[in-house]
Amino acid sequence: MWLLHTTRFELKEFPDASGVPGGYAILSHTWGNREQTYQDIRAIAEQCKLTGDNPRDKTSSKIRKCCDMALQHGYEWAWVDSCCINKTSSTELSEAINSMFKWYWQAEVCFAFLVDVPTASIDELSAEGSPFRRSRWHKRGWTLQELIAPAVVIFVSRTWERLGTKAELAQLLEEITHVPQSILTRQRYYYQASVADRMVWASNRVTTRVEDQGYCLMGLFNVRMTIIYGEGSHAFQRLQQKIMKHGFDMSLFAWGAGWLRNAPLRDLGLEFATRRDIELLNDYSYLLAPSPASFIHGFEFTPLHPHPKQIYPPPVLKEWQKARARPFHGVEIPTAAVENYGIVCRFPVFEAGGIVVAVLLCENKSREHMGLLLQRDPLSYDPKRPLHYTSAVFNDTSTPDQQFPLAYRLVSLGDDLYNLRFNGKRVKPRWRTLYVQPRPEALYSPDTSIARLRLNCAVQPAFRIPHWLIANFDMLGFLLTPETPEDELPLRLQLSGTLYGEFIHLDLGICHTGDHWAKVLIHHDDDTSNWNTPHHIHDCTEHHVSSWSEGKKLFGDTATRGVELAFSTCTLASATNPRTLAARIELKGSVYAHIEQQARLLRHGPELPQSIRTVPSIAPASVASQASASLRPSWATFIVSVEHVVSWPMRFVRRPSGSI
Structure with missing residues (x-):
């Protein structure tokens, strides 16, 4: 592992975490937009050798403050993930990810830097809705092991002032993270908790890369895996298979x-x-x-x-x-x-x-x-x-x-x-x-759902739904699925936002007059009155695309829930069918604005692409109870009931006959 010297700000490689003289401090944090990397620190060191400058003056405030705090506690070495892993080497990256839990476990102290939390007393930290309770740090996938593995965790504010230790804040941390106090204080060890309990601790956490849903939990389950960025959700499947192989806890x-x-x-x-x-x-x-x-x-x-x-x-x-x-x-x-x-x-x-x-x-x-x-x-x-x-x-x-x-x-x-x-x-x-x-x-993997629509592969399609549009809705938590056979018109497509209890039906067809027609039906948990509206019925005066101003029409309203549907000539199909129309959908209103905000917070990435736009939130939107899983395409609707009290729609997909 690479460690950073807390006074000289130089990187040194150690063969094993247990062989560091005097031990080392380790940082837990959430990444910002511009973190200094291993290459940056190396370049600074080389530059300062030539200029005689102090490398400390050229490192980021976060790295500098971490080293200062480590030095104050008597440690000569510190580890910061952003600059102590050579991510250009796939071998080093794989070793680091597989060893990370051990490195946090063997650290003398972990500083948890909460960039979104001001200095406060324990009573202020514990207050309902406090910045500490809402901190992004509690929602990140990687920080779960950084909470559990170190024996000593010192939480610091955005100005690097002490907030309290893991032991001092154990009751509050249990309320926020659902990790029991007994685990946080090592009255019980994490591996004595059931597989299901450990998964529950991770259930409300998010990662920027979907693969990290599996990778960030390897240490918590004492397994090792080959790191393959690009495998998508299969990483979490492999994690479960590894857990099966190394144990017999059926709560999995x-x-x-x-x-x-x-x-x-x-x-x-x-x-x-x-x-x-x-x-x-x-x-x-x-x-x-x-x-x-x-x-x-x-x-x-x-x-x-x-x-x-x-x-x-x-x-x-x-x-x-x-x-x-x-x-x-x-x-x-x-x-x-x-x-x-x-x-x-x-x-x-x-x-x-x-x-x-x-x-x-x-x-x-x-x-x-x-x-x-x-x-x-x-x-x-x-x-x-x-x-x-x-x-x-x-x-x-x-x-x-x-x-x-x-x-x-x-x-x-x-x-x-x-x-x-x-x-x-x-x-x-x-x-x-x-x-x-x-x-x-x-065929039914989420990774293939974006390009699954047969509608887009027809020789002379009447309509086309661009892949980028489907992908952007997927980013919002909506799945686009066919509700009726795709080789027949009229066709009903459904956008299922099951996580929020929001659903949109898109009906497409060709009138007997030869005109393209389309309509949108909006459903949500509080109102399913038009759920059974037939997909093949349309109003010629309202739904003919040719009658829409600038080829677009608003369904619903811009205050709460609105869907603006627009069509333009599809250039991809112009050679075979110049009348093919490509769809564009924009969501408007406070409810959809809230959904976009939630999706952005979950992803912790850049702004969502502008192809799906929502108007500013007017009022807080009530969000349905979260379902436990993303749901697959369907031609049928079921309800999943929670202990026969709470229920919401569960989407299904029909499998082709003869396949398994």
Whole structure:
């Protein structure tokens, strides 16, 4: 590792963090627009050798203040990620990312520099809505390990004045970050927390690069991975596979917005949708989570639980006690391993009314045992090894007019491991081997969604939706998906902003007069009254594009929610169909302005491209409860219910027949 001398401001390489004379201090911070790099510090040192200047005078204020504080605490060496990693070397970068948790763990002290927090007392820091509570530092993916790994963390304000230590602020930090005080003060070590609990700590954090969702958690799970920037969301998939390989904590699979309560289905107003089309898939349909944000609730893996309600595996008992001590007709530990056909799992399993349930041996915070709902894939290549998807769908019988079934991934099986119950009846799980689909196939991967529209590939399309437009909506958290077959007009496309409970329908068609027509329907959680408006009906006087002034029309209003739809001649298709129109969409109003602001804060990058513009916010917009995962394209709409209390639309995609 490279360390910076705190007086000479020179870089020196040490073979190992444990071999630094007198130890070293380390900096935790959020990056600004212009951070000095390894090359910058090297260049400054070379320049100062020639001029005789002091390198200190040419380093940034942040690096200078960090070195000054380290020196005040008696340390000759300091580590700052921006300038102590040679990022031009892929080998050094990979080593640094894989070693970073260890480097923070072995540091004598960590200075957490909060650039957005003024100097304040602990009471002021603790106040509701304080700058400390709202600091960007608490929301970054990389700073989670920087909070947990060092034994001593000293928080400093934007003027480098002491705010308090991790130990002094442990209760407040738990409120903000959900990392327990016991972990922060090392009464328990981080690796004693369940996989699900550790994922929950990361669930509200963001990274600039999507790959870092996986890379920033490697140390927290004691795994190492090859660093491949460009692999996108696959990095988090690889992280989960590594966790599987190096442990057996099945709480890795206990993710999602909520669970089906332990009660008879009729008492919940539900019935199993026995004719569910297994081809309707979404993120809930796979064993591995799409991102850390999917982990909403903490779960404990019973065999590793420090204080389980019921011990499993059971202790050695007398012969007459063994029958009750073995709830699954044999004592085993669940296993999961990646194979080319899927993830092969060994779980206690039971079937009831067409539903397959795997007992995860995980407890929620109410000490209820959780089951994973599964559905067989009728299109599995190997009938002797049927592939399963996760989640099951139920019809809501309490509202006869409800057209959207409810999708659940997890189910509570009660609080007695030896008397598990489902749908009000006792069940008797047995150990079985199952194959479960780990993640979306390439066709349904989020990385391919932008260029998926067949509409854009037709020889003579009537309309075209530019890829940049789809990508820009994706940046806002909206997914563009076809709601009707793409080879037919009229066509309905949907923009799903599930995170915010906002949806937009775009209907496109050719009138019998030969005119292009288009209309927009705006939906949100508080008003779904026009959700079932037919996509094929249009008003010639309102929806013909040729009648629009300058080829554009506003749907909704500019105060709260407005969608300005505009069309122009598509130059790409002019050779085959000079009448092809290219779409442009602008969002207006306070609600969409708030969404843009949230997206920008999450990404912590430059301003969003101007192709999607929103007017300034007029009033704060109410935002729906956050869903746990980004959702995939669909031709059908379902509702995901959280503990049968909160619900929101879940989007699905239809899989081509014969594929898996």
